[in-house]
Amino acid sequence: MKSPPKHKDNMVVSKVRNLHFSGSQSPRALQNVKSYLPTEVVDNMGRPEKEKLYIGKMWSQRCKMMLRAVLDNLGLNYTSIKLGEVEIIGKLSPERQSQLNSDLLLCGLVLLDDHKLILVEKIKILIVEMIDYFDELPILNISSYLSQELHLNYIYLSNLFSENTDMSIQQFIISYKIEKAKELLLYDEYSLKEISYRLHYSSVAHLFNQFKKVTGLSPSQFKNVKYKT
DSSP, X not given: OOOOOSSOOHHHHHHHHTOOOOTTOOHHHHHHHHHHSOGGGBOTTSOBOEEEEEEETOOSHHHHHHHHHHHHHHTOOEEEEETTEEEEESOOOHHHHHHHHHHHHHTTOEEEOOHHHHHHHHHHHHHHHHHXXXXXXXXXXXXHHHXXXXXXXXXXXXXXXXXXXXXXXXXXXXXXXXXXXXXXXXXXXXXXXXXXXXXXXXXXXXXXHHHHHHHSSOHHHHHHHHHHO
C-alpha cells in the first residue's frame, strides 16, 4: 500500500488533530493513525513523531494566523499553535527548517533554536499575556509572576533578559504598554482612564507622563497626528 502524500490533506489533518495520543491508546486507534500519516513520521508503536518549534516575535493572534499560513504553504502538519511555539507532526530536515525560517522572516517572525533566546521569548510572552489578559490572570507583581511560571529565580531571568535584548524587563514592559496604548487610542473606543486601567497604570497621570516621555507626544497629540496621516 502506498503511503499517503506528504502534503497536507484537510481530511487527514482534521482527523489527526482530533486524536489524543497516549500510551493507553488502543491498537486499532493507533493503526488508524498510522494509516493517515506518512510512514516516516510515525514511530514503531504507530504514534506520530512530533517536534516542538519555538517562534520569536509571535505575540498576537495575528501572528498565529500568519504562522498557520506559512505552515500551510509549506505543507507542514501541526497539532497545536500557541504564542511562541508550534508542535508539528514529523521532524524537519535542515533544508525544510531553513525554508521555514526564511518564510517566517518575511512575516516578521523568526525560528529560535538557542535555549537562552527561547527563555527570553517566554519571558516576553508571559509579559504580553499578563498585560493583554490582565482580568483573566491572578494579580501578582511581575517578578513573582515570571518566577512562578518559569520556575526560575527572577534575578537570573532579569540578567538573562538584559544580556540578550539590550533592555531590562521593566523597559520591555514600558515599551509594550505604550504600543498597546497607541493601539487602544486609535480604536477610539476607550477613554484615557479606561486605557490606564487596562494597562495596569496607577493613574491617568502616570500613563500620560510615560506616554509623552516615550513618544514625545501627549496621547491626544498622537491621535491627531495619526488621524492626519
